[in-house]
Amino acid sequence: MRVALDAMGGDYAPVPIVQGAVLAVQADPELHVVLVGDQAQVEPLLASAQAVRERLEICHASQVIGMDESPALAFRKKPDNSISRCWQLLQQRKVNAIVGAGHTGAMVAGGFMMRLFLKGVRRPGIATLMPTQQGLSVLLDVGANVHPKPEHLYQYGVMGAIFAKHILQRDKPKIGLLNIGSEEDKGNELAKETQDLFRSSPLKDQFIGNVEGRDIHRGVCEVIVTEGFVGNVVLKVCEGLFEFIMKVVGKELLSTLKSELQLGQLALQNILKRYDYDELGGAPLLGVDGICIICHGSSKERAIASAIAVAAKYARSNLNDLIVKELSSGGQQV
Amino acid sequence: MRVALDAMGGDYAPVPIVQGAVLAVQADPELHVVLVGDQAQVEPLLASAQAVRERLEICHASQVIGMDESPALAFRKKPDNSISRCWQLLQQRKVNAIVGAGHTGAMVAGGFMMRLFLKGVRRPGIATLMPTQQGLSVLLDVGANVHPKPEHLYQYGVMGAIFAKHILQRDKPKIGLLNIGSEEDKGNELAKETQDLFRSSPLKDQFIGNVEGRDIHRGVCEVIVTEGFVGNVVLKVCEGLFEFIMKVVGKELLSTLKSELQLGQLALQNILKRYDYDELGGAPLLGVDGICIICHGSSKERAIASAIAVAAKYARSNLNDLIVKELSSGGQQV
Numbered sequence: 001m002r003v004a005l006d007a008m009g010g011d012y013a014p015v016p017i018v019q020g021a022v023l024a025v026q027a028d029p030e031l032h033v034v035l036v037g038d039q040a041q042v043e044p045l046l047a048s049a050q051a052v053r054e055r056l057e058i059c060h061a062s063q064v065i066g067m068d069e070s071p072a073l074a075f076r077k078k079p080d081n082s083i084s085r086c087w088q089l090l091q092q093r094k095v096n097a098i099v100g101a102g103h104t105g106a107m108v109a110g111g112f113m114m115r116l117f118l119k120g121v122r123r124p125g126i127a128t129l130m131p132t133q134q135g136l137s138v139l140l141d142v143g144a145n146v147h148p149k150p151e152h153l154y155q156y157g158v159m160g161a162i163f164a165k166h167i168l169q170r171d172k173p174k175i176g177l178l179n180i181g182s183e184e185d186k187g188n189e190l191a192k193e194t195q196d197l198f199r200s201s202p203l204k205d206q207f208i209g210n211v212e213g214r215d216i217h218r219g220v221c222e223v224i225v226t227e228g229f230v231g232n233v234v235l236k237v238c239e240g241l242f243e244f245i246m247k248v249v250g251k252e253l254l255s256t257l258k259s260e261l262q263l264g265q266l267a268l269q270n271i272l273k274r275y276d277y278d279e280l281g282g283a284p285l286l287g288v289d290g291i292c293i294i295c296h297g298s299s300k301e302r303a304i305a306s307a308i309a310v311a312a313k314y315a316r317s318n319l320n321d322l323i324v325k326e327l328s329s330g331g332q333q334v
Numbered sequence: 335m336r337v338a339l340d341a342m343g344g345d346y347a348p349v350p351i352v353q354g355a356v357l358a359v360q361a362d363p364e365l366h367v368v369l370v371g372d373q374a375q376v377e378p379l380l381a382s383a384q385a386v387r388e389r390l391e392i393c394h395a396s397q398v399i400g401m402d403e404s405p406a407l408a409f410r411k412k413p414d415n416s417i418s419r420c421w422q423l424l425q426q427r428k429v430n431a432i433v434g435a436g437h438t439g440a441m442v443a444g445g446f447m448m449r450l451f452l453k454g455v456r457r458p459g460i461a462t463l464m465p466t467q468q469g470l471s472v473l474l475d476v477g478a479n480v481h482p483k484p485e486h487l488y489q490y491g492v493m494g495a496i497f498a499k500h501i502l503q504r505d506k507p508k509i510g511l512l513n514i515g516s517e518e519d520k521g522n523e524l525a526k527e528t529q530d531l532f533r534s535s536p537l538k539d540q541f542i543g544n545v546e547g548r549d550i551h552r553g554v555c556e557v558i559v560t561e562g563f564v565g566n567v568v569l570k571v572c573e574g575l576f577e578f579i580m581k582v583v584g585k586e587l588l589s590t591l592k593s594e595l596q597l598g599q600l601a602l603q604n605i606l607k608r609y610d611y612d613e614l615g616g617a618p619l620l621g622v623d624g625i626c627i628i629c630h631g632s633s634k635e636r637a638i639a640s641a642i643a644v645a646a647k648y649a650r651s652n653l654n655d656l657i658v659k660e661l662s663s664g665g666q667q668v
Binding site: 068070105131132133143146147178180181183185186187188212213214215216217218226228229230232233234235236237238239240241242243244245246247248249252253255256257258259260263264266267268270271275 | 402404439465466467477480481512514515517519520521522546547548549550551552560562563564566567568569570571572573574575576577578579580581582583586587589590591592593594597598600601602604605609
């Protein structure tokens with residue numbers, strides 16, 4: 001199993017990114033990681049990892065796409081950037097999966113420019129796991145596609161349902177369309193046309209219709225389909241609100257405790273760790289031919305190691321074969 | 335000060351709605367509430383409120399718009415519905431403000447159909463208060479306008495800034511445009527064109543550009559402008575996530591406490607009460623000629639009483655005069 005990692009991508013790159021790769025290969029003896037980035041910077045960071053050094057390769061890339069660059073311009077100006085090099089390794093089948101914590105738009109654009117899509121997929125979408133009152137759900141798209149057509153959203157439903165069934169082990173996952181009311185005639189044209197597609201599809205029994213924002217964390221369905229703009233805002237609102245509430249709980253609840261303060265602090269830290277969006281370890285770009293995991297820009301060692309492990313797990317599953325089969329058959333029940 | 339209340343609107347109407355009106359007039363000796371709804375149902379509920387009975391009027395309306403009805407159809411089929419009657423009282427200047435917890439779409443459509451807009455306003459928008467790490471912010475639109483034009487979003491910025499300054503007492507409020515990245519070229523066409531409008535307007539010094547979902551609860555700006563679809567989803571996601579995290583804290587943090595369990599429970603209840611979206615007491619539809627407060631469907635006595643008090647407060651302020659003045663002057667700094 002071979003995974004390419006953008007060693008230069010992320011707010012704290014390259015140090016914790018490379019350390020994440022070391023942790024990942026230490027944990028999985030079958031795993032090789034190709035560190036894509038500036039050899040002069042990456043090489044010295046591997047000095048202390050001699051025991052696993054033979055499963056860590058470096059693929060030199062002299063350029064880095066900055067977080068504030070426009071992807072289209074950057075790809076033209078910087079042909080030797082680390083993100084493009086990762087995608088090339090995937091296209092050439094030199095790796096099974098790629099992982100990056102750099103510019104999300106550029107990670108997505110890299111795959112879109114190569115049209116490295118699975119057969120039948122119109123537009124890949126980023127899926128993210130959402131903790132809910134009923135376990136994990138999958139929300140997609142969270143930012144790959146800000147101008148989706150109804151058919152794209154329908155395909156997100158198909159791919160999300162396969163993901164929920166085979167990765168989250170949820171049998172007959174229910175699919176909901178994120179909208180501003182539960183009634184059929186609610187929302188914009190995109191929402192109305194997407195509903196029609198689902199209702200006339202083989203997935204109609206799994207499609208529960210519109211769901212509202214509050215239904216996500218109630219776990220009303222295992223797959224929540226939405227356009228990239230809305231999904232991205234939702235994901236980041238959750239991150240900000242979680243951070244805010246945890247601060248409020250820390251300040252207003254823990255401060256009332258005395259003898260049991262330490263117990264409370266420990267429990268709060270456990271909650272933070274378990275639900276922190278930084279820790280969930282990356283979101284798959286579903287629909288590409290290969291595995292691509294996009295990490296949060298603020299990812300450190302553990303998040304990167306977890307994303308690499310997830311990439312290897314997905315690459316070992318037959319997720320992509322199932323997606324191709326499902327789309328070619330017009331979408332049977334999954 | 336006269337406020338019309340849709341006595342039939344809300345998941346639990348009419349009992350807690352009418353009780354909310356009673357609480358409101360008990361708390362404010364200058365206040366008259368016109369209860370709009372079925373006289374036969376409303377009248378008996380006032381039997382125990384003799385002390386304030388003369389400040390509670392009933393305006394009979396024989397029909398109710400159900401939560402699952404299409405507003406356009408419902409207005410045609412049910413001309414004597416309680417929502418239309420509220421708007422008519424406002425149009426005829428028989429009341430200063432209206433309050434309702436019924437069908438949000440119908441509350442908005444009632445005002446839109448009458449074109450009861452302030453001079454210069456293109457499309458009213460629903461504003462909602464968001465608790466943040468830096469105090470309250472205002473997010474708009476949260477559902478009145480799902481097909482906004484850039485100019486509508488610009489006007490939401492103007493109205494939101496006046497609201498933040500004069501109601502929230504925030505001096506020189508900063509305005510942010512909700513988007514999927516902080517860079518200027520991010521997002522859809524609407525976002526890009528709206529940015530151009532702000533940057534070439536008299537509000538340009540208060541406009542901080544794009545903000546992301548996670549910035550809302552960090553309190554990066556006092557006014558967050560977005561389209562109705564996105565705002566509505568955000569508001570309801572916050573409601574669902576808050577509910578979810580509070581359950582997690584209750585289960586995983588409080589359960590570790592023994593001798594100080596009661597202290598912890600009390601603190602948690604205080605947080606729930608203060609930040610519960612059900613308790614924030616209604617959202618103003620900014621831009622209408624008069625005051626209109628839209629409440630959560632699940633509102634009970636306290637939420638309704640609080641919304642009526644808020645309606646009276648806004649009606650007493652010169653918020654609408656300021657909005658008209660601001661828009662006619664092309665939007666000076668507020």
